[in-house]
Amino acid sequence: MSLLSIRNLKVTLRTPQGPVYPVQGADIEVAEGKTRCLVGESGCGKSLSMLAVMGLLPAGAxxxxxxxxxxxQDLRTLTAKTYRRLRGPGMGLIFQDAMAAFNPVLRIGDQLAEAYRTHRGGSRxxxxxxxxxWLDRVGILQPEDKARYFPHEFSGGMLQRAMIAMTLITQPRLVIADEPTTALDVSVQAQILALLRDLQRSEGVGLILITHDLGVVAEMADDVSVLYAGKTIEEAPxxxxFDRLSHPYSQGLKACTPNWRAGPRPVEPxxxxPPPLNQRHQGCAFxxxxxxxxxxxxxxxxxxxxGERHRVACWxxxxxxxxxxxxxxxQP
Ligand SMILES: Nc1ncnc2c1ncn2[C@@H]1O[C@H](COP(=O)(O)OP(=O)(O)OP(=O)(O)O)[C@@H](O)[C@H]1O
Ligand code: SF4
Ligand SMILES: [Mg+2]
Structure with missing residues (x-):
């Protein structure tokens, strides 16, 4: 069953230089308990699309x-207040910079507990x-002790685990993870992804995972969406x-990704x-x-x-x- 269904999302930002159009037709569908990966080159509007879904766009957008x-629920009808109530038990965000998610002067455990009480109530x-x-669930050893630590006493990998705990403690139905492992070294990255996948399956949450790494897509995704210049141009299981990419940009993305399993081969940039963002697309942006x-x-x-769950925007x-x-x- 569909948990999130976004069709033809457009975001306009006001800047001193005039309006910019970083999202110009994003389609994003997430089924209950499934993972959709969002891929596309830097600046193609992945993060802004997700901030729009979370009701967290910058002022003036x-x-x-x-x-x-x-x-x-129709997200377009929500007020700032009802959106605040929806975040937490409805949808949660995990992002790249775990340190920024925590208040440096409060203990980790207190911050998790506060997130829980804000959305679920109950005693301290x-x-x-x-x-x-939840610190235990995300693999923090000696969680009673570690809950008393301050953020600077955690390593990068531990903080990322703690941020996942802080997102999941309110039991959201949808988790949006925006490049959650980019700042971590590869072995910790693999641990965090395995943790996210296990928790996503055991808790049955829908997951949107933004990543540049097609290896991560292969590990994690049920479905994939490719964005180009703010528009979804291909979506597929x-x-x-991996087998039958159709859009020339998706094919190009795959060809320029190094693949160590396939042995040495030149990547093809x-x-x-991409086109400038201060114009709306008139034709195919690619x-x-x-x-x-x-x-x-x-x-x-x-x-x-x-094809089944496979759609493409290409003549x-x-x-x-x-x-x-x-x-x-x-018949078409
Ligand atoms: N507050 C803002 N004001 C003006 N332009 C912005 C603002 N926030 C984002 N942009 C621009 O909008 C475009 C889309 O940004 P977004 O952060 O969604 O890209 P992204 O796909 O997440 O990229 P990356 O992979 O680098 O994280 C970018 O070109 C960015 O520079
Ligand atoms: S619509 Fe045309 S320009 Fe765009 S990707 Fe397809 S063939 Fe290329
Ligand atoms: Mg981003």
Missing amino acids: SIEAEQMHFAG RVAWQKAVH AKVF IPGL RYRCAKAMQICDQLPQMQPV LTQRDQEITNAQTGE
């Missing part, structure tokens, strides 16, 4: 969307027990994503740069970098289904699909 549903004693329980661009690519392609894919349908006699 505005959003439009065809659909913005979370657990049966019960909230403290919950804090210790993870297996299809995608030539050119057309200046796409070796397969055609005249029709001056018009904006919409996301079209090409070439659409044309190939029409040819296949004509050959097999299938």
Whole structure:
């Protein structure tokens, strides 16, 4: 069942230089208890799309969307107050900089307990027990002692675990993890990802995982969405994503990712740069970098289904699909 369903999300930011349009058609669907990975190059609007979902955009930002549903609620109708109540038990955010998530002068256990009491109520004693329980769940050894530590007494990996505990202690139905392991070394990164996956499965939460690392996608994803210049251009189940990528940008993303399993092979960077953000897309935003661009690519392609849970926004894919349908006699 769908937990989060976002269609054609657009975010406009006001800057002294005029409006910018960093998100111009993001589609994001997360099923209950499943993981969707968001990939795309730096600056393509992954974080801002998620901040829009969480109701945490910077002041002056505005959003439009065809659909913005979370657990049966229309997020577009929420006030700041109802959004505050939804965060915590509804949706939680784990981000890259764990240190920034904690107040440096308060003990870790007190901060976890406070997060619990804010959203779930109960006595200080019960909230403290919950804090210790969750530090234990995320693999912090001697959790009763460690709950009395201050953030600077934790290592980077321990802090990341504590931030996961602080997010999960309120038992959210959706967790958004924005590059949660980028700042950690590879062995700690693997531990944190394994922990997130285990907790996500045991707690049955929906997870959106933003990552640059296709190895992480292979480990974690049920479904994958590719964003380019603020627009979702392909979404697919993870297996299809790796076997039958369709959009030329998704193919380029894969080709420029080093793969140590495949042995030494040259990576192929995608030539050119994404378009500036101060204009709305008129045609396909990838057309200046796409070796397969055609005249029709001056018009904006919409996301079209090409298989089960697989949709692509590309004129070439659409044309190939029409040819296949004509050959097999299938209706589009
Ligand atoms: N407050 C802001 N004012 C102006 N531009 C902004 C602001 N926040 C983000 N942007 C711009 O919006 C674009 C999208 O930003 P976003 O942080 O969503 O990218 P991202 O896909 O998360 O990138 P990364 O992979 O580097 O984290 C970027 O070009 C960024 O510079
Ligand atoms: S729509 Fe055209 S320019 Fe865009 S990715 Fe497809 S073929 Fe390339
Ligand atoms: Mg980001």
